[in-house]
Amino acid sequence: xxxxxxxxxxxxxxxxxxxxxxxxxxxxxxxxxxxxxxxxxxxxxxxxxxxxxxxxxxxxxxxxxxxxxxxxxxxxxxxxxxxxxxxxxxxxxxxxxxxxxxxxxxxxxxxxxxxxxxxxxxxxxxxxxxxxxxxxxxxxxxxxxxxxxxxxxxxxxxxxxxxxxxxxxxxxxxxxxxxxxxxxxxxxxxxxxxxxxxxxxxxxxxxxxxxxxxxxxxxxxxxxxxxxxxxxxxxxxxxxxx
Ligand SMILES: Nc1ncnc2c1ncn2[C@@H]1O[C@H](COP(=O)(O)OP(=O)(O)OP(=O)(O)O)[C@@H](O)[C@H]1O
Ligand SMILES: [Mg+2]
Numbered sequence: 069x070x071x072x073x074x075x076x077x078x079x080x081x082x083x084x085x086x087x088x089x090x091x092x093x094x095x096x097x098x099x100x101x102x103x104x105x106x107x108x109x110x111x112x113x114x115x116x117x118x119x120x121x122x123x124x125x126x127x128x129x130x131x132x133x134x135x136x137x138x139x140x141x142x143x144x145x146x147x148x149x150x151x152x153x154x155x156x157x158x159x160x161x162x163x164x165x166x167x168x169x170x171x172x173x174x175x176x177x178x179x180x181x182x183x184x185x186x187x188x189x190x191x192x193x194x195x196x197x198x199x200x201x202x203x204x205x206x207x208x209x210x211x212x213x214x215x216x217x218x219x220x221x222x223x224x225x226x227x228x229x230x231x232x233x234x235x236x237x238x239x240x241x242x243x244x245x246x247x248x249x250x251x252x253x254x255x256x257x258x259x260x261x262x263x264x265x266x267x268x269x270x271x272x273x274x275x276x277x278x279x280x281x282x283x284x285x286x287x288x289x290x291x292x293x294x295x296x297x298x299x300x301x302x303x304x305x306x307x308x309x310x
């Protein structure tokens with residue numbers, strides 16, 4: 069087994085004095101797709117924010133979040149992004165009055181090499197052909213699904229090694245949902261490790277190597293995606309199987 073790309077140990081997370089995550093420990097290995105499922109308010113988005121350094125976190129003495137062997141505790145969100153971790157937040161926004169192309173270029177703002185930027189843009193537009201068709205349109209004229217694609221594509225422009233996707237299929241038509249999941253698989257095949265928060269539980273568990281079930285701020289179950297699909301609690305609570 070290789071070393072984990074990301075390791076969380078005994079994470080407690082807070083908004084002000086209010087604790088919302090308790091003693092979360094998890095590992096994500098290079099190249100994996102790991103899903104986090106759980107009801108509304110369970111703390112899924114907070115977990116992603118904790119990785120990015122966006123919420124107050126505390127551990128039990130040792131490092132709380134370790135990425136590629138380095139502790140991320142106290143590291144600014146900007147520095148976390150520079151280390152190759154990118155979050156596409158829930159309901160991610162794009163710049164409405166800018167073209168798709170300019171939104172994408174902004175994703176690579178820290179890249180100084182123009183030729184590399186053009187090559188990267190070409191790669192991303194190959195992955196998202198719809199965005200190539202729409203490249204000159206302003207983002208506000210895109211459909212909800214196209215906008216979500218643009219948000220994910222823009223995140224890829226920062227060349228993440230580890231991509232956090234918070235409910236990428238939220239509010240989308242089933243056909244668009246399938247397309248988003250296909251794209252996540254392609255992104256993963258290109259070597260990007262993915263942490264996926266998703267309410268489309270069947271999709272998420274089928275495509276993930278492993279998954280964690282978060283309820284009321286606690287990890288209550290974890291295991292291979294396929295085996296959680298057959299778990300009685302998961303089936304009753306998330307798949308409406310009685
Ligand atoms: N900025 C905030 N300030 C205070 N409390 C917050 C804040 N954001 C979230 N919370 C609380 O933290 C808890 C976990 O919220 P979180 O958004 O992480 O849940 P979630 O699992 O992502 O839910 P959903 O499925 O609805 O997106 C909830 O009780 C929520 O009310
Ligand atoms: Mg959320």
